[in-house]
Amino acid sequence: QSGSTLAEALRMRREAGYNVVELRHVDFRRCRKAGMTEEAMVALVRDAGIHVAVIGTESGVLFESGEELKRLLDSLRYVSEKAVALECDVIMVSPGQNAPGGMVLAKQNLKTCAEITAEYGLKLALEFKSRHPLINTLEAGMEVINAVNMKNCGMMLDSYHLHCSGGNGASFKDVP
Numbered sequence: 001q002s003g004s005t006l007a008e009a010l011r012m013r014r015e016a017g018y019n020v021v022e023l024r025h026v027d028f029r030r031c032r033k034a035g036m037t038e039e040a041m042v043a044l045v046r047d048a049g050i051h052v053a054v055i056g057t058e059s060g061v062l063f064e065s066g067e068e069l070k071r072l073l074d075s076l077r078y079v080s081e082k083a084v085a086l087e088c089d090v091i092m093v094s095p096g097q098n099a100p101g102g103m104v105l106a107k108q109n110l111k112t113c114a115e116i117t118a119e120y121g122l123k124l125a126l127e128f129k130s131r132h133p134l135i136n137t138l139e140a141g142m143e144v145i146n147a148v149n150m151k152n153c154g155m156m157l158d159s160y161h162l163h164c165s166g167g168n169g170a171s172f173k174d175v176p
Contacts, residue, residue, distance in 0.1 A: 110145075113153075126153070
């Protein structure tokens with residue numbers, strides 16, 4: 001979708017016959033940059049007639065600390081507000097391409113993210129990335145999810161990353 005506006009992307013998806021869409025934080029950032037109000041963004045998506053299944057927050061939150069973590073958590077709150085306005089109940093978090101700060105930090109930060117999304121009545125889904133240096137397998141992702149141990153926190157099952165990490169469809173059988 002890079003290079004296209006959110007309106008164009010929604011129109012193309014609708015014309016292609018899709019009835020659901022995944023939005024990302026960057027979609028809203030581009031709209032703001034183009035001068036759209038918050039209300040206009042929500043109306044644009046609602047009027048497209050496509051259900052928002054998931055909204056991705058900015059990646060990198062799992063391995064950050066200090067001021068950057070605060071900024072990313074504020075960004076998570078922002079997309080959570082958009083999710084509520086758009087009747088979307090899932091926020092997706094990706095480990096990003098940043099240098100990992102270790103599993104202890106990832107578990108701590110994912111728990112904080114799950115607590116924030118729970119305040120909005122939302123689910124939080126971790127998507128492991130096959131090319132990430134640390135959270136690159138289903139097992140590594142589940143290690144982080146299990147450490148958080150919150151009802152609203154789970155795994156985004158992505159067959160592409162599962163395949164690239166050496167897994168197969170049967171790998172999902174033990175994922176609650």
